[in-house]
Amino acid sequence: MDELWVRQKARGFVAKVALPPVFGDLTPYLEAINAKLRQEELEQGESGYTITKPNGRHIVTVNSTETLERQRFTICHEIAHILLELPSSHEEVPSWSYAKRHPNEVACDTFASELLMPYKLWLDKVPPDDPSMEIIENLAVTFGTSFPAAASRYASLSHRPCAFVTMERGAVRYASRSTSLRNVNAQIPARSIIPAGSVAKRLREAVVSAAAAGEVAQDIWFDNWKKGGVLWEISRHFSSRDTTVSLLWFDEDELPDGELDRFGTSIDEEDGLEELTGHLSWNKQKR
Ligand SMILES: [Zn+2]
Known part of the structure; x- marks a missing residue:
């Protein structure tokens, strides 16, 4: 599961949803995965979670005390957990720590950004x-x-x-x-x-x-x-x-053109390959 795979998976999902939301409506995404949204006051630092009922219906809960942008991101992040079938690992990583976030969480963030800002609409x-x-x-x-x-x-x-x-x-x-x-x-x-x-x-x-x-x-x-x-x-x-x-x-x-070595200095062109001229040059070689 690398970044490219996650992005392609997300783009595939966006393409299947009839009208990708542009101005804030994430309902088509939620409907496409049989999910219902619930907004609740959660503890500070907790952005959201998902519960899947025995009948397959998902309840996505987001923290109503967070900003709307944050809630929208959380909704898409939770959709990613559902679609990619990745378990949550939501212990809080403080912003000042350089502790690495769990790869599942990074993947779900990547997926979420594709849903929030679908690339075709974005480029338009x-x-x-x-x-x-x-x-x-x-x-x-x-x-x-x-x-x-x-x-x-x-x-x-x-x-x-x-x-x-x-x-x-x-x-x-x-x-x-x-x-x-x-x-x-x-x-x-x-x-x-x-x-x-x-x-x-x-x-x-x-x-x-x-x-x-x-x-x-x-x-x-x-x-x-x-x-x-x-x-x-x-x-x-x-x-x-x-x-x-x-x-x-x-x-x-x-x-910058030209190749750099690992110290950032230009590789001397005289040591490099000669420019292709279209002339075959093996007959110039002396043995
Ligand atoms: Zn998560």
């Missing part, structure tokens, strides 16, 4: 303009999701090299990357500290909640990255929670 709604926090905010409202959920989706489905980085207490907590960045193995390691020279670092050091944008070097963000390229960083810092988020993006033609 994403404007062709340059990335901005405003675009992501509008998408979050349109799809009834939280800002971080929309931002992750935005970065991962972007046709540009694009990443969304969440930082807590000065360290990278999570980064989602577009296909083009994944393809070139652009790594933003979890737990690494906010890089010097980044907009995020500058905002956090000011210790007030603020937003800013600027052009920074690509190689401060990505591990083993070729020097010289620049990217746009749009960042926001929330001082009360000591959380910082950054949206990173640049144009496809600013992707």
